[in-house]
Amino acid sequence: MQLLMKATWPMAQRSPQHIDGFARHHDRSMPNSLTETYSQPVSAHKLRTAARQLRYGRVIAYPTEAVYGLGCDPTNIDAVQSVLDIKGRPAEKGLILIGADFEQLLPYIDLEGIRDLPRVLDTWPGPVTWIIKARPDVPAWLRGAHDSVAVRVTAHPLAARLAKTFGKPLVSTSANPSGRPPARSALKTRRYFCREKIFIIPGSLGGELNTTAIFDAQTNARLR
Numbered sequence: 001m002q003l004l005m006k007a008t009w010p011m012a013q014r015s016p017q018h019i020d021g022f023a024r025h026h027d028r029s030m031p032n033s034l035t036e037t038y039s040q041p042v043s044a045h046k047l048r049t050a051a052r053q054l055r056y057g058r059v060i061a062y063p064t065e066a067v068y069g070l071g072c073d074p075t076n077i078d079a080v081q082s083v084l085d086i087k088g089r090p091a092e093k094g095l096i097l098i099g100a101d102f103e104q105l106l107p108y109i110d111l112e113g114i115r116d117l118p119r120v121l122d123t124w125p126g127p128v129t130w131i132i133k134a135r136p137d138v139p140a141w142l143r144g145a146h147d148s149v150a151v152r153v154t155a156h157p158l159a160a161r162l163a164k165t166f167g168k169p170l171v172s173t174s175a176n177p178s179g180r181p182p183a184r185s186a187l188k189t190r191r192y193f194c195r196e197k198i199f200i201i202p203g204s205l206g207g208e209l210n211t212t213a214i215f216d217a218q219t220n221a222r223l224r
Contacts, residue, residue, distance in 0.1 A: 042158055042203055044165075051166040053199040059083055060199040061175050061189045064098070064156050065127040065206035067182035068175035068189045070198070071098075074108075075168070080141045083171055086196050088178040094144025096129055098154040098172040100163040105151045108169070110135050113148070114217045124153035125160065127212040131223065142171075150214065156206045174211065182211065 050060055057079040059072050070087060072079035074097055084091055099105045102121065113133025114120055120130050134142075134149040143149055151169070154160050163170050174182035175189045183189040186202040214224040 042161075042201060046201065047162055047165045050162055050199060050201055054079075054166050054170070057082075058197065058199055059086060060201065061183075061186070061193070062159055062162060062170075062201040063186075063203040063205050064154065064159050064172060064212075066208035066211050067184055067205065068186070069098075069159070069170075069172040070175045071170040071172050073166075073168070074142055074171050077139070077141050080171060083173060086193060086198070087173060087176070089173065090144075091141065092145040094146055094148075094150060095142055096150040096152060096172045097142065097169040098152045098159060098163060099169040100154070100160045101125075102153055104163060104169050105153065108135060108138050108142070108149050109133065109151060115220055116217075119220065120217055123215075125155040126153070127155055127206065127208050128152065129212050129214045130217045131214065132217040152212065158201065158203045162201070 050062070053060055054071075054073045057073065057076050059070055059079065059082050061068055061070055063069075070083050072083050074080065074095075080095070083089070083095070097105065097108060102124065110133040111117065114130075120132075123130075129150050129152040131146075131148045131150050134147060138149055152172075154163070154172075159170070159172075176182045176192055180192070183192055184205060186200050189198075189200055211224070213222060215222050
């Protein structure tokens with residue numbers, strides 16, 4: 001698939017207030033500081049710098065629940081194309097988005113495509129990704145060759161703080177060239193992409209031994 005459009009995708013309108021309230025009802029508290037569960041605290045200045053890099057259209061790398069991820073602004077096609085090029089990932093596969101909370105994901109997903117919304121919300125924040133029908137205005141550079149989009153409310157405090165500081169979800173794909181093992185440290189990420197201009201945020205992983213589980217929200221079937 002060729003990403004020929006050069007555009008910045010406008011954010012969709014939020015879903016009805018009763019959906020927002022339902023999401024808040026199911027929200028789980030996150031640590032206020034990385035030092036509560038992680039050994040390498042990241043300053044607010046570092047996060048603001050990373051968010052600024054995202055707004056400039058740059059690619060960043062950051063720790064997640066299981067591996068380091070490559071991320072960018074999902075509404076910037078040039079930034080998404082950079083992630084695909086750096087990783088060597090086919091555009092047809094689509095990409096995962098991670099958010100700080102459920103509300104950040106609402107502009108991207110069609111709630112009618114969720115068979116059991118409480119079940120989905122009960123897995124978040126957490127290392128579980130759901131494939132959910134995409135809203136009609138979600139661009140192909142995020143969906144790939146699908147009518148759905150992969151989303152997760154991250155349980156990693158640093159990644160959650162980054163998305164909150166940035167103000168929207170992040171593209172999140174494992175930090176490795178396609179076909180190579182995912183990077184599990186900032187050093188490995190740097191070695192993989194030493195020739196690329198990637199802003200790397202060092203930090204501890206979330207302790208998951210395997211990449212996050214993936215479920216289909218229309219069938220509840222586990223895909224990975």
